[in-house]
Amino acid sequence: MIKVKNIYKSFDGETILKNVSTQFDPGITNLIIGRSGSGKTVLVKSILGLYEIDKGEIWYGDINLTRMPEKDRKKMRSEIGMVFQGGALFDSLSVEANVRFPLDMFTNKTPKEKQERVEFCLDHVNIEPIAYKLSPSEISGGMQKRVAIARAIALNPKYLFCDEPNSGLDPETSTVIDQLIQNLTKEFNMTTIINTHDMNSVIEIGEFVLFISKGEVAWEGTNKEILHTENKKLNDFIFANKLYAQLKKEGENK
């Protein structure tokens, strides 16, 4: 579980996050949504400890990240997996070497144990053995995202962060990635936080949705509640998409 308590963050005198408080539970997919520039990336980077917050507290379970020295934070990061927008796979390494990298760096497992773990992770994200030796540039965007997820779960993390995991993917592949993240979250009981503005993801897997507007928490709830909310800011954000506006209209007519 991750708890965020009254955090503030500003850059060059401009306040980006204002009094943000929320809680992300394990075993469910937690989504942070909001317009571009609303502060959701700053929130995620603050939770990750990449930005020092001005005020407030961030708790990983019963550990207070805000008071933790940098050395301990580094150790803490081995419990965190991250999937970046572009995958961020290492170009110079093959698919399997990418997944093995955190194991080589942070564990003392034998080569056989590492190989078993690599195959376990790649199998979980449906990557065929034929692709193991390929380099990231030789596989599709969807496969790159799946390999990135496999690398993120290689150390069996308690916390998984995904930054726009569907960007640049077709709708069908996006759904596959969403389902994959949700399944892994439940299987390994991870606290998963997904930063997105993809409404399909919100509807499909948004078991907890946090809506950020101008650096403040403007709404929080579930994907079931989101289509029926009276929150104007959230409605403006969701129903900017004509398809969802149509769905809401049809729902009201029934």
Added chain:
Amino acid sequence: MKFFFHVGQYFYMLKKVFSKPEKHKMYIRQLFHEIDSLGVNSIWLVIIISVFIGGIMVIQFAYSMANPLYPNTLVGLGTRDTLILEFSSTMMALILAGKIGSNITSEIGTMRVTEQIDSLEIMGVNSASYLILPKIIAVVLIFPFLYIISVFFGLLGGLITGPIAGVITAADYIAGIQWLFYPYYVTFSIIKTLFFGFLVASVPAYFGYHVQGGALDVGKASTLAVVNTNVLILLFDLILTQLLLT
């Protein structure tokens, strides 16, 4: 003001680079990879340039010393000392700053703009140390060897070209390159190559590591890295020559 900011940031980066590695085995593996990609892959370039420059130098020395009062052995001596003192150390470092330096900036810069460096940081890896330290050690280790290879092939180029061009006999040339030889010149130049190797790896790494933006900015950073490395090599050449040779 910006100059001091960059100098400060460069030394701050070096502090991170020389901190304790997470896992020595991974760094050693990376070191061998860098020795191969940055050093061994530069050997052919060094050989080709040195052979041609050695040959050209012999013809030019022979032309400028076409005076019966000068002994023929001066051609070999001039070629040898120019290669040992300046060409194989400084000029070769300037050339390799273009090849190795741009390679380092573009590799690290691309990793920065594609979030690969952020990915290392989030895993808890000291990205500056993991990416830059093996490159610095590899280049500093390989530069003295490249220097020796350059001197050897430069002298060989002169030996081949001189008699073929008819400007000097092989016997006079060989006698010339053995005449008035001071071994300290080689020591002095090897010391220079260690400094140049450090600059050729660390300055481009700095520009790559701090790139912001996209592919275009990586290209700009590569150009800036090569220009700045070249200026620093010449500056250090001047300082080291004054300190060690006078």
